[in-house]
Every structure is written in C-alpha cells, then in structure tokens.
Amino acid sequence: MKKIQLTFLLLILIGCGTSKLKETNAPIGGPGGVKASKDKIENLEKTSSILEQKDFTSSSEIAAIMNVLASDELMGRDSGSEGLEAAAKLIESVFIKSNVLPYFSTYRDTLSNFNGTTYNMVGYIEGSDSVLKNEFVVIGAHYDHIGLLTPSNGDEIANGANDNASGTTTVLELARYFGKAKSNKRSIIFALFSAEEKGLLGSKHLAKKLKDKNLNVYAMLNYEMVGVPLVDKDYLMYVTGYEKSNLAQVCNSYGGEKLIGFLPKAKSFNLFKRSDNYPFHEEFGVPSQTFCTFDFTNFDHYHKVGDENELMDFSHMANVVNKSIPMIEGIVNSPIKELKYN
Numbered sequence: 001m002k003k004i005q006l007t008f009l010l011l012i013l014i015g016c017g018t019s020k021l022k023e024t025n026a027p028i029g030g031p032g033g034v035k036a037s038k039d040k041i042e043n044l045e046k047t048s049s050i051l052e053q054k055d056f057t058s059s060s061e062i063a064a065i066m067n068v069l070a071s072d073e074l075m076g077r078d079s080g081s082e083g084l085e086a087a088a089k090l091i092e093s094v095f096i097k098s099n100v101l102p103y104f105s106t107y108r109d110t111l112s113n114f115n116g117t118t119y120n121m122v123g124y125i126e127g128s129d130s131v132l133k134n135e136f137v138v139i140g141a142h143y144d145h146i147g148l149l150t151p152s153n154g155d156e157i158a159n160g161a162n163d164n165a166s167g168t169t170t171v172l173e174l175a176r177y178f179g180k181a182k183s184n185k186r187s188i189i190f191a192l193f194s195a196e197e198k199g200l201l202g203s204k205h206l207a208k209k210l211k212d213k214n215l216n217v218y219a220m221l222n223y224e225m226v227g228v229p230l231v232d233k234d235y236l237m238y239v240t241g242y243e244k245s246n247l248a249q250v251c252n253s254y255g256g257e258k259l260i261g262f263l264p265k266a267k268s269f270n271l272f273k274r275s276d277n278y279p280f281h282e283e284f285g286v287p288s289q290t291f292c293t294f295d296f297t298n299f300d301h302y303h304k305v306g307d308e309n310e311l312m313d314f315s316h317m318a319n320v321v322n323k324s325i326p327m328i329e330g331i332v333n334s335p336i337k338e339l340k341y342n
Contacts, residue, residue, distance in 0.1 A: 057173050057321045059314035065090070065172060066317075069143070069165035070309045076158040077165075078147025079195040080116040087143050087168075091121040091192050094172045098179030100125055103189055111205045114195050118144075120202045121192040125178050127332070129185035137332050138189045138210075138220040139174060140203065140276050141167030142196030146303060155305040161312050162299055166227035168192055173321045174328065186218060186332040193276050203276035207283040219247075219331065219339050220280035220288035226320050227312040231298045235261030236323055237291045241272035245287040245341045254330030259323050265296050287339040293320070 068074070068090055074083035092107050094100075103109075103124035110119045121143070127133030145160030159165075175190040189210075193202030210217060226237065236259045239248050248260040271290070272278065280288035293316070294302075301307040331339065 055322050056177050056325060057318045059318050061173070062169055062314040062317045065169040066161065066165055066309055066312060066314065069168060070159040070161035072157050072159065076147035077143065077145040077160055079114065079118040079144045079198055081147060084118065084144055084194065088119065088121055091143065091172065095123040095175060098176040100175050100179045100190060109206065111195060111201055113201050113205050114198065118194040120194055120206050122206065123175055123190040125184060125188045127185050127187040128182065132185040133187050135186045135216050135218045136189055137186055137218055138191055138280060139171055139328070140191040140193060140220065141171045141223045142193040142202060142276055143168040144194045144197055146197050149305055152305050158303065158305055159308050161307050161309045162225050162227035162294065163302060163307060164224055166225060166312065166317060167223035169317065170223045170226055170321055170324070174324060177325055183329055184332040188332060196276055200276055200279055204279040207279040211283040217280065217284045217286055218337055219286055220277055221328065222275055222277040222290040224275045224290045224292050225294035226292060227317060228293060228298050229313055229316045230293050230295050233261060233295070235259060237293050237320065238263035238266055240266050240275065240277065240290040240292065242266070243342065244272065245289065245339060247287050247289055247339055250331065250338055251327040254327045255323055259327065263295060266292070287341060
C-alpha cells in the first residue's frame, strides 16, 4: 500500500510546477556578428522576461516536493534505505524534467566511504560563456535524514522536513529555474548529498572526487534547514562562517536588500564545520558556506519525530528560492571572481 501511495505522490509531483518557464534556444550571436533572426530575437525576449520574473516559485510548488520528501512513506530517508531510494528517484525526475544533465555518467554517484550502498545525486548545467564555463559553482543540500527512532506518542518516523527536505527542495527549485532559464555563464553543479547525518560522508566523497579531477570550483553554496523563518531578525537568512568571506555582502548587493545577516549562535556553535559546505572548504579553499534560517529559537524538533511538514512555512520557503535567484545569478555571471575569503 505504501508503494502505491508513493507512486501516486511522485506522479503528482512530476506533473506539477513546470509550467511557468518556457524553454529557449541558445543565445543569439555568431561568427562575424551575423544578424539575429526574428525567432532568435523572440527567444531572447522570452529569456529576458524569465530573468525579470520576481516570483518564480510558490508555496504550492514547494509543497508538491516537500509532501513527497518528508512523507511517512519515505520512512525518514536513512542512507541506504528504500526511502532514500525513493527520494533519489524524485530528484532524478526533477532533474530530467528541468533539463539538468547528469554530471557523471548517471545522476547517481555512489559513495566510496559508506558501509553499504548509497549515492549523491549530481546534476549539471554548463555555463554559456566560453571562458567562464570552466569555473564551477556547486549548489548543494543533503537529502538524507536519520530514519526511524524510538517511538514517541506512537510515531517512530523522523520525517526530516526541516532537516533537510527543506534544503533539498530549495536546490531542486533552483535547478528547475536555471535548467529552464539557461542564464548562467559559469557552470553549475547541483549536488544532493547522502550520508550527511553519518558525518558529512556524501559531501566529503564528492569534494574529494572533484578535487581529484582538478575541477575549477569557484564557490560552494549550501542550503540547510530553511523550512521556517527566522524570529525577530532584519534579514531573511544567515550564512555560516559569515566573517570568513564577503559572501553576505555580495549576496545583499545582488539581492538589492539585506537578505543575508550574521547570527552569533552560528559562530558560537561552529556551524561552519557542521554542514556539507565544509568538505569543499577543506578540499578547495574557496568560499564554501551554508544558508540557513534555523536560529535555535524557531524550531524545537531537531532530530525528532516532530520534524513534520505541518510545521513548515511553504510561503517562506518559496521566498527563500525567489530571493536566492538574483543572488546566485549575480555570482555565476560576474566577469570576475568577486567572492573571496577574508
């Protein structure tokens, strides 16, 4: 019965949230400055309207993904479990429908440091600039959680809605945007990590693998626990390792408002080292930081069975995606590497 319910949810998701963008052809131009044809001009205008669109996603589109990822049918998405396999199939379906290609031979990158079989899901959009496309921005989140716990009030499933179906959903919506808009001059890798809850194993595996390939990684931007809004703050998100780089300032510049702020507790709890950004910092030494809206006062169900969808604010999550788009577009399209560690 659970398999039937999950299949139904997946079919609903695959049919949702894909009507707002139209595919466009390659950017106009050509050898010798050949005059663009009428259809190419029309395609350019369509792309421009996409980039000017302020509200790409909505609470209903967020809910379509979250209601699968954090459902009881996925049994807490423990690494190596059937539930995580179902989540991987969802991610794969979104990548395919969003024109996001596999970075490796398939979307599934099997972990070499996990006792069993589990994998990261890794998608890729090549940059449009002949030079900048050789620089990569990694956008990531972990899609695993902790599975089943000792029952509490008859519930044993740690659904992991905030941790980290919320971050996964954010990355999938960003992948959907860039997959349709094709507005990135630098190349983007969209990485959904497994085994974060086992010690950042998925991100450690991928960071090392990309380093061994001598990939030119410019930055790693990670999303973790963005399911509920901050309390009494004058910014939308904080970034871990705030003082380590100019990421917050650059993001706020592109966003046109104070989107990213400093949370003292993030520093005192050393959150910079506790999420999937950190292995990229260690391997590449480039700005690698995590966006978050968990402020230690606004959510009481960390690693508990109460981390359910009913506590999530889908409108807030849609706002995180919509506000992240101009930030990321600015970063992936800047002619210079403006992100720097202090």
